[in-house]
Each structure stands twice: as C-alpha cells, then as structure tokens.
Amino acid sequence: MPRPLTVAAAQLGPIARDEPRASAVARMVALMEKAHARGAGLVVFPEAALTAFFPHWWIDDPAELESHFERAMPSKDTAPLFTRARELGVAFHLGYSEIDGDKRFNTAILVGADGMLLSKYRKVHLPGHREHEPWRPFQNLEKRYFDRGDLGWPVVGALAGRVGMCICNDRRWPEVWRILGLQNAELVVLGYNTPQNDPRAPELDHLQDFHNHLSLQAGAYQNGTYVVAAAKAGLEEGCEMIGGSCVVAPTGEILAVSATRGDEVVAADIDFDRCAEIRRNIFNFAEHRQPDLYGPIAAGAPAPRLSAIEMTESEPAGG
C-alpha cells in the first residue's frame, strides 16, 4: 500500500548579522507558502535558520554570543512560523541554537501539521576548532560554542513513515546513517551551513557540492531511506556557503535539487513504501550484517591516523 508524501527543502540565502529574527521568520513563512502551493506536507528549513551562522566568527562577549540562542520554542519571534504551519496543515523541520540550563546546543525540531513537537535532535558531530585562529578568513567555532548533543539520533513514527534527524556535519559520518537505519528510518531530515572554502584544504574547495551529495546519496542508499536536506547558502558575512538543497531517494538518486544560493524551494513526491525495494534485498540487515565483526567501529580511542602523526594541529573543514 503506497504511503505517499510531498516533501520540500526550503533553502535560505544568507542572513545578515544584524537581520532580526522576525525577518528570517518572514522569509521562512514565504517559503512555506510556496512549498504548500506545490503540495508539500513537510517543509525542511536549514540548520541554525534564525540567525547568521555565528560560529564563523570569534565572539568573546558572552551576552553577544547568547543573543544567537533561543531560550523558548516557539517564541514571540518564531510563533508566526508555527501559526502559519497550522493554518496550512504543513509539518516542518527547523534548526536553531538552543540554550538549556547551562548547556548550549545546535538543535533541530520536527513539528507536526497540528503544531505539536514530533521529535527533537541536538547535533553530535561538531566540526571545527575551539580556539581563535586569526589566520583564517572565517572561523569554525562549533566545538567552542556548542555542547555535544545528548539525545542520540532519534527516529519517530510520523507523517505515515519513520522519520530520523541529524544536522550538517553529521551527514558525512556513515555511523550516523547506520544508527538511523538500524531504527528503520524511512526519511532523514537535516539542515546544513557548509562553507564553499576550507582554509585548511583549499585543494578540495571545488568538490564541496560533490561531497555534500555523495554523503547524502550514500547514506540514503546504504540504509534505504529518503533524505531531505536544506542549506543556508550564499555569501553570508564574508563566508560563501554551498547550496545544493535536495531530496534524495532510497536508491541514492537525487529527485530534486536547488539551482541558486538564495531563498528557494525544491519539492518531490515520495512514497515511503519504496524504501522496501532496498531494505528487502541488497540491504536486508537481519540477513546480511555481521555485527559481531564491527566492534572496532564502536571501540574507544581510534588509532592515530598514519598521516596525522606528523601533524602539529588538526581540524576539519566546515559544515
């Protein structure tokens, strides 16, 4: 029996450092209306969608840093998004920076068409570095500004399927996809802020879009799940970020992809039942996985990488 759904990735162009949340929310409402007009029952907004991506610069004033975080969700500023979603009957995914007690998280929520919270995730794989590195054209301070997520990688029954979540850099790690796949995720939603340029490895800059899609396509195929991924894109406060927002099928095929680095909606019709084409056959986990031999993946400290031994410092590319 088909379980159809139309899904949309709502890509955002840059958000200025001084752009009020109300402006970002108004842009998202407009994208939501566009997605709804295309029949979407789910709209996926990017990671940290309410502000400029502030880990790209050094902030030593705690009050200024905290001004980028949310203490309540919904809040006065974000309420219009929740209201419009209820009016349209659209579920949505929203990434934002969250303060909870003395912890700060890079968080995303999945909200049902009735406005109720369906699922929540806090980013685990925080890329970048902890200290100020003035030689860089932009910083990548997620390891400094955020705590590691403490909610695992959740998968919930929602929208007639099983929906899992991760955020940005998480998508590059096959472990994340597998843990979602082992929970029978049929759709994974995520947002990202990925710089076009990696100051540590500029020889890879031309491959950023390819690596984004390669990670999403492999995660989808190897676990038999749909993916909706939404970028914050374009030149934001001196940092150019990739677009490439997309919907990916359980076969790894890209069903829809953005063509700009600005505000843009891409949508595709999916059918959760098509996940079974992969899951019953090539990736039937119960028949074919060999978990008793996978121990090294979950083992404590990894051996230093051969090529890392000579290093004086180390740090990954952004997003």
Place this chain on the structure above:
Amino acid sequence: MPRPLTVAAAQLGPIARDEPRASAVARMVALMEKAHARGAGLVVFPEAALTAFFPHWWIDDPAELESHFERAMPSKDTAPLFTRARELGVAFHLGYSEIDGDKRFNTAILVGADGMLLSKYRKVHLPGHREHEPWRPFQNLEKRYFDRGDLGWPVVGALAGRVGMCICNDRRWPEVWRILGLQNAELVVLGYNTPQNDPRAPELDHLQDFHNHLSLQAGAYQNGTYVVAAAKAGLEEGCEMIGGSCVVAPTGEILAVSATRGDEVVAADIDFDRCAEIRRNIFNFAEHRQPDLYGPIAAGAPAPRLSAIEMTESEPAGG
C-alpha cells in the same frame, strides 16, 4: 614527500564454464603485460578470477563444486601469473575460491613484485541465499558454497603505502570501509562479480553501475583512501554482469573507469600522500569521531527492519 604509484584494474570479460584455468591465467598474463606497459606497479584482478562465477548456478555434485576451488596457490595452472609478475616486477591482487581443510572461502591475495604473499583476505559479507530457487534465471548461492571469512579485514604496509582488502558485496557496507579506515588504509583493492539484473528487485537494475560507484566513492571519501576495483563483466553462462572497473581517489573522484564489459585495463597515477588532504581535515578521526555513541552498530541482533516484518523470505541482490 610524495609516494607515487601507478595502479591498474584488470577487468575480465566472461569466463566460460568449460574454460580451463590455464586459459583464464593466459588472459590475465596478457592484461598484466598491458598494465606494465602503462607503468603499473600493481595490477588488481577480479573476485574468483580463475573460473566462471559458479554461485550463479545450482551444483549438487560435491566433486563438481570442488572443481572450482584451489587447494594450492600458486598451483601448476596459476604459476605462470606469479612467474610473469616477478619478471615484470609487478605486484598483483588475485581473487579465487579456496579450500582449506573442511572450509571453503571466497578469497583474495595480494602478491608482491617479488612473488611473496603480502596479504590475504576471505570474504565476510556473502550475499544471496542457501537453497535452490528454481524460479530464478540464475542463482546466487554464495551463502551455500562459502564459509564466512575468518581473517578480518587486513591492512598491511606495502607498495610504500598501507593496503587493505575486501571483496565484492563487502564494498556496499560502510562498516567494512570504516574498519579499513581505522587501520589507516591508504589503498583498498577488491574484485567483484555483480549481476546486471536482480530477479528480486528488477526495478533497481538500471542503477547497478551507479550503486557500484556510489559505494566505492563514499568508502574512499569517508575514509580518505584510494580504491582499485576490478570486475568480471559481461554475459557469462546466461548471467550478464556489470563492468565499471575503476580507480577512485581519496576525494571520491573516479580517476579511471572501464568502457567495455570485456578484458580491459584501466590505470591511474596515485600518490599515497594525498590521502592526508582528507584525513587531516574533514575526516580527522581522533578529533571528530564519537565512538562512545556508535554502540548500536556493533550490537548483537539488529531490530527487524520495519519493511521486513511482512516478508516471507528475504535475500539480497547479487555481488
């Protein structure tokens, strides 16, 4: 300091059921000479390269089944390959079916330019089914004819780099790539026999080449390793098999790829030092992996896949 090497994938076209090993070996010697003329220091031959891929048909006569296996390596029939390799100063990878005591394995060896054994691997992820399924146009009886490999996924220092091994269906499982990556593999060599058609999921047939390359490219990128993958290809005893033999860079880029489904050599110049571009940055494991959260991957029995619950039988696509 660069560590250059020229590597070649030596794809084989079909091997007839009644083709003598000496004929297959002569074809491989010719491919090795072609690869050497292109400067290759390593030639990778396919999985089970000495015979037709017999798991594609039902064999109930034990003597006939065992006639496809090797009891010695090198043997009288395979010695010419070892001899020519030593003469040319070329290392090589060879897949074959191995009997060891009362066990039967789908095996591959890595042999140095001096003819000495550098590494050996026995396939772990055996696809297919155990019983005769007469409705199929061809069988996929690896689970019946082979024991699960018992040598882990080895990585050895060789050819100025670190070389890991896996075989065919192994390449679709990100766990395999990660276990090789955790051992600092800089080059992974493998062979495959992959049917063009999956009788259980014909709607995926047109994606077989894509899925082959997607798996290889993701494994390379996410672990910062080169890959050389060699197919047995073409129409063999009623079963059409994909080609797509290739060399993949640690960036996931395909550097060279075959254009036929027959005997063919593709070669590329690699430099092991380029692995560091990936390993020092985006996939610096020591900095960024979170193994304390990866436990579910190595946990005992996986939960049944949602879509598998309704199934009466289950089985994966070939190779």
